[in-house]
Amino acid sequence: MNFSMLVVKTINELRSELNKIDDSSDVGLVPTMGALHQGHMSLLEKALSENKKVVVSIFVNPTQFNNTEDLEKYPKTLDNDVDLISSISKNIIVFAPAVAEIYHDKVKTKIYDFAGLDKVMEGEFRDNHFNGVGTIVETLFSLVKPKRAYFGEKDFQQLRIIQKLVEIQKIPVEIIGCEIVRENHGLAMSSRNERLSKTIRQNAAFIYETLKIAKYKFGMESVLKVKDWVAKQFDNSADFKLEYFEITDVETLTPAKNKNIDIKYRAFIAVYVEGVRLIDNIAIN
Incomplete structure (x- = not known):
């Protein structure tokens, strides 16, 4: 692991680092589940160009998986992720909490009214998925209080859900959708x-x-x-x-x-x- 990269694993550590920022109103957030690739790097590069400080979260969120096997198989590559992030910039806070740090002793999903955006496509085949996404994203927004947050258009339905989340919860953050990054032959990076x-x-x-x-x-x-x-x-x-x-x-x-x-x-x-x-x-x- 690249030890010069700032990796924080607790909410208290995160708050402590955010408190050091002169202008805490100019923070960008890139929420991820890790196993980073060039698609994530393009989000980070955009965030770095538009904010004084950037936080990237690496958290495999259990509430958005309706398939336990899928959750267990999801790749966890924190050391590699940190190396990749540090190759772009060291001016990034990596927030990599454990599940217990976010959900304490009870992994619970909040229920939202997304005005039907969550009922089609992914929502139809992944029951409760978007309530899980909303739960973790709202939590991250409340912890980081970013001015801007960056999401890839590969998960376009998720992007629309998060735009709706910000609207219904009246969260003061600008949601920025970023173009799909593809492998050389066209497959969307994932x-x-x-x-x-x-x-x-x-x-x-x-x-x-x-x-x-x-x-x-x-x-x-x-x-x-x-x-x-x-x-x-x-x-x-x-x-x-x-x-x-x-x-x-x-x-x-x-x-x-x-x-x-x-x-x-x-x-x-x-x-x-x-x-x-x-x-x-x-x-x-």
Whole structure:
């Protein structure tokens, strides 16, 4: 581990470090679950360019996993993460608490009304997931009190949920969405990619290629025809199993049935391969 990098593991240590900052109103936060990659680094670089001080949290949050096995398999690579962060800047506070530090003796999820944003796509297949996300993000906001917080658009539904969280809880933080960072062949960068075999990781470019063609088809064909076409691509694939493909209104995330020229749409996909669940999305108009 790079010991010149500041890593704090308790809330008291975090508060102590934040209190040392001259202008505590100019702090950026990048919440992560660790197993960092270049997608996270792009968030950190943006945060560093816009804030005097940056906090990155590394915390595998149990309340957002509805699958215990998925939680257990989630990679934990703190030493490597700290080395990667320090290669960008040493002017970053790494907050890496234990579960007991955040939830004390009871891991409990807060329940929110996200106005339906949490009921489709990820919410449909991952029960209570977004209440878990809201719980940890609200906790981090209350601890760090950042001026700005940075989230990747790969988890676009999560980004919309967090924007709604800030609105309903009246939290004074600016939420900044950052573009998806992709591997050279197009696969959206994700900590889960590390669990894929080398061949499948290359072949997983198929997911983004399918999204790009769906975007092209959306310009000429109905929503239903585009969805049918995507389903057929996966029916013909031996390795990749489609969990969902959805085209929604960007604002409400309501699945589209017909096209409306006044609405911005986005296409979302979730796929299983080698027991690993991958998600991606693309703006389509």
